[in-house]
Structures are given as structure tokens and as C-alpha cells.
Amino acid sequence: EPEVTQTPSHQVTQMGQEVILRCVPISNHLYFYWYRQILGQKVEFLVSFYNNEISEKSEIFDDQFSVERPDGSNFTLKIRSTKLEDSAMYFCASSGPFGRDTKSSYNEQFFGPGTRLTVL
Amino acid sequence: GENVEQHPSTLSVQEGDSAVIKCTYSDSASNYFPWYKQELGKRPQLIIDIRSNVGEKKDQRIAVTLNKTAKHFSLHITETQPEDSAVYFCAEPMYSGGGADGLTFGKGTHLIIQP
Numbered sequence: 001e002p003e004v005t006q007t008p009s010h011q012v013t014q015m016g017q018e019v020i021l022r023c024v025p026i027s028n029h030l031y032f033y034w035y036r037q038i039l040g041q042k043v044e045f046l047v048s049f050y051n052n053e054i055s056e057k058s059e060i061f062d063d064q065f066s067v068e069r070p071d072g073s074n075f076t077l078k079i080r081s082t083k084l085e086d087s088a089m090y091f092c093a094s095s096g097p098f099g100r101d102t103k104s105s106y107n108e109q110f111f112g113p114g115t116r117l118t119v120l
Numbered sequence: 121g122e123n124v125e126q127h128p129s130t131l132s133v134q135e136g137d138s139a140v141i142k143c144t145y146s147d148s149a150s151n152y153f154p155w156y157k158q159e160l161g162k163r164p165q166l167i168i169d170i171r172s173n174v175g176e177k178k179d180q181r182i183a184v185t186l187n188k189t190a191k192h193f194s195l196h197i198t199e200t201q202p203e204d205s206a207v208y209f210c211a212e213p214m215y216s217g218g219g220a221d222g223l224t225f226g227k228g229t230h231l232i233i234q235p
Contacts, residue, residue, distance in 0.1 A: 042228055
């Protein structure tokens, strides 16, 4: 069964540095998302992406963050000038297409294994 | 919806007993309610979901019920087994419920199955 993949599994960086987290969504999916989960807390929505542009974003997703789909398979999250509080697990997810002929439940989002970001 | 309340935060049950986790939402326009299971250090995985046009959905030992009037939905796990031990999150769409809608998650319930 196809899965969302993410690299790296663990990223350690110094405060103030830029990081790029990479995701490969499921190949026929149309909608892409980034979430984060601070250790021991709930999953928080960051941004959704569709048709090569941001569809929705939360208050967390400020100017420090950006997303890109540089080619037909990758979906990236860039965090500029990282802060200590950016330390978290970052999950990519994908969903769609939807319709009677698909097996996906309405809005079912498939999550990747996550990238643990540690900012020192 | 931007706020979903989940209870309890921790639930300990004897193996073989049933477990019930409840979530309350605030947006009456919400139309999709998934439940995710997250094992320690792993990704959230969808275990069951329900649309607002039905009141109950069942998949083997797992069921979800929806009460639109009271704006709450519950996860029911029967005949619990050790592998059911995990953190369970409810969620609802943040905005329109369309294809690109992010999910708002509850704070999670740590389910512990006692042997």
C-alpha cells in the first residue's frame, strides 16, 4: 500500500539556521498538508496546499515558514531562522482525489512518519 | 471548527472491557469527524471516520457515534486488546470541510489496556 514518506527522520539544527523538511506524498493525491506536534501535545495544523498554492494556513504558519512543491513528487516545508520553540515532530500528510470511484474516505488524510526537528 | 474538546485525557481499562472516548465540537457546520490512533513515536493513523449524514459507523471492534444536536462524537472500542494501547485523537475540519481543509485535533486520550 502506498505511503507518505518524509526525510530526514531527525534533523538537529542551531537556533537561527534554516531547515528544509521534505515529503513525498502519495502519488495520485492532490492535497498536501503540514502539521506539527510538540512532544506530548496534540497535532497542530500548519498549512494546506492544492494546485500549486497555499489553500489554508493557521496562525502558527507565519512568515518564518514557507512551502513548495518543486517538482512532481516532493513537497517541502522551509523554516527560516529557527527558534528553540520550533522543536517538534513535523508531519506531512496528503489526501484525495475524492469521488465515488476512489477508495479514500472523504477528507481522509494519510500521514507520513514525521521529521523530528531539534533546535539547539 | 477551531476548537474540539476531548475527554478523558487518560483512560485505563481491563483487557476485554470496552473503552469510550468523547469529543465535543463547537462548529455546527462541521461535517466530517475522524479518529486517529498514534502509537508511541509513530505517525497518526486513521482508524475510523464519520460524516454528518449518519449517526453511527462500525468497523469490527471499533465504532463511532455522532450526536449533531449535542455536537459531540464518541469512539467506542469493544473487547479491548493490548495492541489497542495508544493515544487516540479526534479531529474535525478547521474550515469548510473541503478537500484542502486542515484538521483541528483534540488533545488526545492515552488509552492503557491493563492485562
